[in-house]
Amino acid sequence: MNTRISIVLLLLPLLGFAATGCQAQKYEASFSDLFDTYTTITGYTMSEDEFSDYAAVIYDTMLYYHQLFDIYHEYEGIVNLKTINDNAGGSPIVVSQDLFDFLQWAKEAYSITSGSVNVALGPVLRLWEDCRTKAESASIPDAASLSEALLHTHIDALILDPSTCTVCLSDPEASLDAGALAKGYAVEAAAKRARDAGFTSGVINAGGNVRCIGTPQVRHRNAFSIGIQNPDETAENPLFDTIQVSDLSIVTSGDYQRYFIVDGTRYHHILDPTTAMPADRFRSVTVIHADSKIADMLSTALFILPYEEGLSLANSYEAEVLWIFGDLTWEATEGYKAMSQTLTP
Structure with a gap:
C-alpha cells in the first residue's frame, strides 16, 4: 500500500x-x-x-x-518489521542499515534488561491486542493460548548477520513488535x-x-518545565509532579496510557514477559536520561522489574527515576528529587 x-x-x-x-x-x-x-x-x-x-x-x-x-502495513520500496514477520521461518532478507541497527539495539536491550524488554514478544502482544480491540466481549487471553505464544518469543530466533545486513526469524511462529x-x-x-x-x-x-x-x-x-501525569485519574491535580530539565529526555511508562477493562479489572499494555500478563508492581515509572532511546528502554524495564533490581539498572546508566506505586506512594533517585518542583523527601 x-x-x-x-x-x-x-x-x-x-x-x-x-x-x-x-x-x-x-x-x-x-x-x-x-x-x-x-x-x-x-x-x-x-x-x-x-x-x-x-x-x-x-x-x-x-x-x-x-x-x-x-x-501492519507495507510501504513501497521499504523493508520493515511487517516484511520480516511475514517472512518468519524463511530465508534471511536484506534490510536497511537503519533497521538493522535498531534490531541490534533491540537485542542489546533484551540482554541489558534481563529479558524484560523483548522485541520478539509479538505473539503474546497480538493476543492481548486482539482482546483490547474487542473489549466489549469482556475477555482476556486464556492461559493456554498465552503459554503457547510464549514458546515463540525467544530472542535467539532473531538472527542478524552484519556482514550481509540480513535478518531472519528462525521460528515460523515468531514475530517482532x-x-x-x-x-x-x-x-x-x-x-x-x-x-x-x-x-x-x-x-x-x-x-x-x-x-x-x-x-x-x-x-x-x-530549563523547561515538564509535567509528570498523575496516574490517579480521580485526583484533583492531573499532575503528580513538575520537573525542571534542559537537554534531556523524559519517558514515562504507566498503566493508564493504554488499557481495557474486563469485569472491573484494568488490563494495560505493558506485559511482563515472564508471565505474559500486565506488569503490576507500579502505576507509573518516569525515567530521565540524555538519550531518549535509553530512557524508553529503561522506563519499560523498570516498570516490570522489582524496585531494587530496577534501581540498580537505573544507576548503571546514571538515569534519574520516579517510581509511583499502586497506593500512590513513590520513590525517586536523588537526582530526580533535585529536579522536582513539588515532591519533597
Missing part, C-alpha cells in the same frame, strides 16, 4: 513578552498520524518559516521510523537530525516520550 501522510503545522506565537526582530519566538506544531500517538513540537526560533523547517525535519524522521517499525523501544528510538533520531539542521531550543513530546533540546529562549528561564 502506498500511503501518503501529510502534516498540518499549527504555528502559534506564544510568547509572554513582546517579540522583537532579534528575539526568538515560540511556535508549536502537532500531528497524530505516527506511532499511534499525539505528538507536539515546541520550538523557539527567529521566524515561523525557520520553525516550520525544523518541524518538517522532525516529522519526516519520525515518519521514516514509523514506516520501518510498522507491523517494536512497541517498547520504537518511540524513544525515533524521537532521539529526530532530535539529532533537527539539532544537526540548526534547531537549538525546543521540545518533542510524543505521547509520554519527551525530548528537550537545549534550553528555552525565554528571559529568566534556563
Whole structure:
C-alpha cells in the first residue's frame, strides 16, 4: 500500500513578552498520524518559516521510523518489521542499515534488561491486542493460548548477520513488535537530525516520550518545565509532579496510557514477559536520561522489574527515576528529587 501522510503545522506565537526582530519566538506544531500517538513540537526560533523547517525535519524522521517499525502495513520500496514477520521461518532478507541497527539495539536491550524488554514478544502482544480491540466481549487471553505464544518469543530466533545486513526469524511462529523501544528510538533520531539542521531550543513530546533540546529562549528561564501525569485519574491535580530539565529526555511508562477493562479489572499494555500478563508492581515509572532511546528502554524495564533490581539498572546508566506505586506512594533517585518542583523527601 502506498500511503501518503501529510502534516498540518499549527504555528502559534506564544510568547509572554513582546517579540522583537532579534528575539526568538515560540511556535508549536502537532500531528497524530505516527506511532499511534499525539505528538507536539515546541520550538523557539527567529521566524515561523525557520520553525516550520525544523518541524518538517522532525516529522519526516519520525515518519521514516514509523514506516520501518510498522507491523501492519507495507510501504513501497521499504523493508520493515511487517516484511520480516511475514517472512518468519524463511530465508534471511536484506534490510536497511537503519533497521538493522535498531534490531541490534533491540537485542542489546533484551540482554541489558534481563529479558524484560523483548522485541520478539509479538505473539503474546497480538493476543492481548486482539482482546483490547474487542473489549466489549469482556475477555482476556486464556492461559493456554498465552503459554503457547510464549514458546515463540525467544530472542535467539532473531538472527542478524552484519556482514550481509540480513535478518531472519528462525521460528515460523515468531514475530517482532517494536512497541517498547520504537518511540524513544525515533524521537532521539529526530532530535539529532533537527539539532544537526540548526534547531537549538525546543521540545518533542510524543505521547509520554519527551525530548528537550537545549534550553528555552525565554528571559529568566534556563530549563523547561515538564509535567509528570498523575496516574490517579480521580485526583484533583492531573499532575503528580513538575520537573525542571534542559537537554534531556523524559519517558514515562504507566498503566493508564493504554488499557481495557474486563469485569472491573484494568488490563494495560505493558506485559511482563515472564508471565505474559500486565506488569503490576507500579502505576507509573518516569525515567530521565540524555538519550531518549535509553530512557524508553529503561522506563519499560523498570516498570516490570522489582524496585531494587530496577534501581540498580537505573544507576548503571546514571538515569534519574520516579517510581509511583499502586497506593500512590513513590520513590525517586536523588537526582530526580533535585529536579522536582513539588515532591519533597
